[in-house]
Amino acid sequence: MKLRIGDLDGPKSEKSKMIFYILTSLVLLCGLISAIAGGVVLNFKEVIEGYMSAGAVYVVVIAGSSLALFACLGIYAVRRNHRCLMIFYLIVGLILLLIFVVAAGLFAKYAQDVDGLSRSSLAQAGDSHGTWKGGGVQGVYAQMESFACRTYQTCCEPTELFDIKEQNGAPRQCKVVQEGMPEDAAFILSDPSHPRFCPMISGVSEQLSSSQGICKLIEFAAGSGYSLEQCQQDYCQDGLEGYENFIAVSVSIYRQNMLIAGIIAACVVFFIVVQLSNLFYIIRQVRTVQPEKE
Known part of the structure; x- marks a missing residue:
């Protein structure tokens, strides 16, 4: 028996896919800009001397490249209706969201107590x-x-x-x-x-x-x-x-600047939640069918 992924049904699914594509494309764009900008900066190390270490720039390049590749994975999974890849993207996205929220909370608590x-x-x-x-x-x-x-x-x-x-x-x-x-x-x-x-x-x-x-x-x-x-x-x-x-x-x-930092953090959380919510809806609409043997 072969596992076949069914098509998504209804205009709501198409709308969810479009929202997911737009938001994930923004993630892809941010990742590419970070990776490219970091690569350019590394070629002109005298520009960053005294402002940012080369190690920090390498981290930006690696993080940007990873983010871009991860976004490409999400877009590919939805376009191909690949349920397993979509579930993987959703799980990793939820983990990253949790890490971001916990890190922001710890930083705020540390700044309050220190x-x-x-x-x-x-x-x-x-x-x-x-x-x-x-x-x-x-x-x-x-x-x-x-x-x-x-x-x-x-x-x-x-x-x-x-x-x-x-x-x-x-x-x-x-x-x-x-x-x-x-x-x-x-x-x-x-x-x-x-x-x-x-x-x-x-x-x-x-x-x-x-x-x-x-x-x-x-x-x-x-x-x-x-x-x-x-x-x-x-x-x-x-x-x-x-x-x-x-x-x-x-x-x-x-x-x-706590208000500004809080607004930025809230926008990031809202962005990720909307993206993952649409992906979750798409996953629910994907139907796997196992036809009988001919």
């Missing part, structure tokens, strides 16, 4: 497990904290001063522990340039951080209330307080 934390208690308790303890959501927050801390170092580290120190044979740090003195938690947290500063705050040893372009964007979004030059001047002097001020400024920028 500003009110006091990290000075880590120095008093000598705790090396970081601000966020435990696995699950706390583990995700620890990764975010590590990224924020590394970004602070990228933005505010006085590079010229550290270059001079390095030329003179000194370590690229604000402070050097005296011989015979232990490097306890209080000493480490007083020096944001210390290699263990971010791991002690976050509880993880990730090295991922943003590029200089994000630093300039933070300075621009913060307006006259924040200066990268001043942050670099006060980097060694402020210690842990400087990092907490950086977090406060970043969270303040997010809260000022």
Whole structure:
């Protein structure tokens, strides 16, 4: 016996197909634009120097290409009335939608909670497990904290001063522990340039951080209330307080633009829901028939 896919019935099915084609074509277009733009940028690396790392551009290229191929798969499945492929596209789409919603929720919750934390208690308790303890959501927050801390170092580290120190044979740090003195938690947290500063705050040893372009964007979004030059001047002097001020400024920028971020997220969710709802209706209309043997 051969499995035959039946045709879709009724004008409603044709309308659902047309809506799905339009929305998926937009996904395809966005994926192609991202992949092509990323490829062009990689050929002119001097353009992105200081704004975005080459690794981030590669991620954009791979994500854009994958998105375009996935959209092509969806269009092909509907055009051929291929029920299995449509179900596969629907399942993957639902998974991506869930990931997006959860990620947006976690980011919003982290931005809400991170500003009110006091990290000075880590120095008093000598705790090396970081601000966020435990696995699950706390583990995700620890990764975010590590990224924020590394970004602070990228933005505010006085590079010229550290270059001079390095030329003179000194370590690229604000402070050097005296011989015979232990490097306890209080000493480490007083020096944001210390290699263990971010791991002690976050509880993880990730090295991922943003590029200089994000630093300039933070300075621009913060307006006259924040200066990268001043942050670099006060980097060694402020210690842990400087990092907490950086977090406060970043969270303040997010809260000022929270409405815009929420509208964008809601539009993305609505777009995906409409696309997948139409695909679900199409799948329901597809009938498989197993004719009897002749």
